[in-house]
Each structure stands twice: as C-alpha cells, then as structure tokens.
Amino acid sequence: MLLPPNHWLPQAPLDRLDLDWLAAAGIQVAILRLDLIDPLISGNKWFKLIEHLKAADQAGAQGIISLGGAHSNHLHALAAAGQRFGFTTVGLLRGHPQDTPTVNDLQAFGMQLHWLGFGGYRARHEAGFWTPWQALYPDLWPVPEGGGGLPGAEGCVQLKAMVSEQLNGLGWNDYDGWWLACGTGTTLAGLVLAEAGEHPVYGALAVPDDHGVAQHVESIVQEAGLQLPAYELFDASRGGFAKVDPPLLDFIAQTEQACGIPLEPLYTGKALLTLKQQLDTGRFARGTRLIFIHTGGLQGRRGFHSQL
Numbered sequence: 001m002l003l004p005p006n007h008w009l010p011q012a013p014l015d016r017l018d019l020d021w022l023a024a025a026g027i028q029v030a031i032l033r034l035d036l037i038d039p040l041i042s043g044n045k046w047f048k049l050i051e052h053l054k055a056a057d058q059a060g061a062q063g064i065i066s067l068g069g070a071h072s073n074h075l076h077a078l079a080a081a082g083q084r085f086g087f088t089t090v091g092l093l094r095g096h097p098q099d100t101p102t103v104n105d106l107q108a109f110g111m112q113l114h115w116l117g118f119g120g121y122r123a124r125h126e127a128g129f130w131t132p133w134q135a136l137y138p139d140l141w142p143v144p145e146g147g148g149g150l151p152g153a154e155g156c157v158q159l160k161a162m163v164s165e166q167l168n169g170l171g172w173n174d175y176d177g178w179w180l181a182c183g184t185g186t187t188l189a190g191l192v193l194a195e196a197g198e199h200p201v202y203g204a205l206a207v208p209d210d211h212g213v214a215q216h217v218e219s220i221v222q223e224a225g226l227q228l229p230a231y232e233l234f235d236a237s238r239g240g241f242a243k244v245d246p247p248l249l250d251f252i253a254q255t256e257q258a259c260g261i262p263l264e265p266l267y268t269g270k271a272l273l274t275l276k277q278q279l280d281t282g283r284f285a286r287g288t289r290l291i292f293i294h295t296g297g298l299q300g301r302r303g304f305h306s307q308l
C-alpha cells in the first residue's frame, strides 16, 4: 500500500492574517497554513498526491514515477512521502545534473533520479513519452508534472471542509472567496470543484500566460462535469516563473517581519503581492473576506538564499 492505512489527513490551521495594507483596504483575510502540515511533506503537494496514490494502489503499483525541476516542491513532497510510507519513487528531472538543496534531499529520501536534459523534458506532454519509462519501471505508477489532472484536483476538494470547520474559531460565519498561487492550476481546480459556484476562487498565476493554466483548469472542470465554475485568474508571474525582483523580496521580508509568516518568492510571495496590487486598484469592496492559501514551498526557498 502506498497510501498509509489511516490516509494521513493532516489538518492545517486557519489563522487571521493581520497586515496594515489589508486593514487600510478594509479587507479581512484568513490564511490556511498548508506550509505547517508537516516538516517535510509541505503545502498543497500532499493533497494533490492523495488520489494519485489511491489509483496506484488500485493498480497494484509499488511506487510512483513523476517529473519536476531541480527545485521542485512536488518531487520533494513525493520523495519524502515515499521514504516515510515505504514506497519506491523515481524522479525525471528537467535539465542537466546539478546540486541543489532540493536535489540533495531527493537523493537522501531515496528517490532514483534521471536527468532528461531540456529537450527531453519538453517532450513530457507528447504521446509515447511514458512508454520507455513504463518499460523500465513496470511496477511504478506515472504521475504528471506537479501531481496535476483531475485526480490531483480531487485531492484538494477537502480543503474547503478544512476551512469551513475553522471559520467559527475566527468569528466568521462565511467568506467571499479564495486567493491562492497557481502553477498548473490543479489546486485551484480542486477548490472550484468543491465550491461548485458557491464562492469564487481567485488564482494568482506564478507562470506566464502561455503555460496553459486556464486550459488545464478548464479541462479538469469539464472532466468533472461541473457546469458553472466560478474562478478568475490574475497574472502574478512578474515577468516569468522563478523571476525574482527586489520589490518582491522587500515585500516578502516586510510581510515576515509584520506577521511572522514566511513566504517564498516563486508562489506565495507573488500571490500575496498580487492581492495587494489588486486591492490598490479597488478590485474588492471593503468588508470582503478572503481565504488565502499558504501553499507551502518553503523548502524551495533554500535555492534563493543568497537573495533573501
């Protein structure tokens, strides 16, 4: 069994996010701290893996093969889960062999690594990409990049219940929407399915427009048969995935100093800064209550240490 028998459903705390610019705009934000669910398997990545692990178990697989970059939070969570729960993991990496804190962890967690180069990695969406890998690892279940697709989204549906159960503790009876960082859009799609139009989900795109996030969300929503999805995407990439600039780093440092919550520059920092920019343009009326998801990813921050 890849999925632990008790299904290990960690609870993330929902806390108030108190920042002067939120107060000035009259907006209330609660932050779901997925970064705190586990020291190693952090953030949204565990939830995205759950249904993939179930499918692997049903197929009788002995482990998981998946893909990512040299700072990948997805591969990190997968490798840590494999070590903890005792299943095999293989990672197909983008680019050429390099040492990063993430790669060192993957090896320490016992993940078998293959470096695909850049061209080889680009071929990941082509038909037949998995064929040689499945021949090499017939007992492993392939999981798409970032744990995406409908199974990835379905694992995130439960985040709505996790938040609903904790609203009372904040003195809230309801909320007006979600705000979160998007890479593939899978986590957002899970919330869109969970809400089924009840509350809108706002996604801050950490990747440029041409990465096909909107199409990925659309295809998940259609596959799930949801008629009236309620979501909106905002560009938060600041010129490219992994592009980091001084105002962003200042904002992250100021946020951590003001409320003690650590953010990283690729996803959560960009998402919160983009919310601030939207408030500056008057996008949300005073009195709006939002749930901001801290999607984790702090392990990847080690790759940016010299800049932070």
Ligand SMILES: *Cc1c(COP(=O)(O)O)cnc(C)c1O
Pocket (backbone or CB within 6 Å): 043, 044, 073, 074, 146, 181, 182, 183, 184, 185, 186, 187, 188, 267, 268, 295, 296, 297, 298
């Ligand atoms: C992977 C990741 C995301 C993006 O999640 P998607 O489901 O791919 O949109 C957001 N934040 C962090 C910290 C991540 O590691």
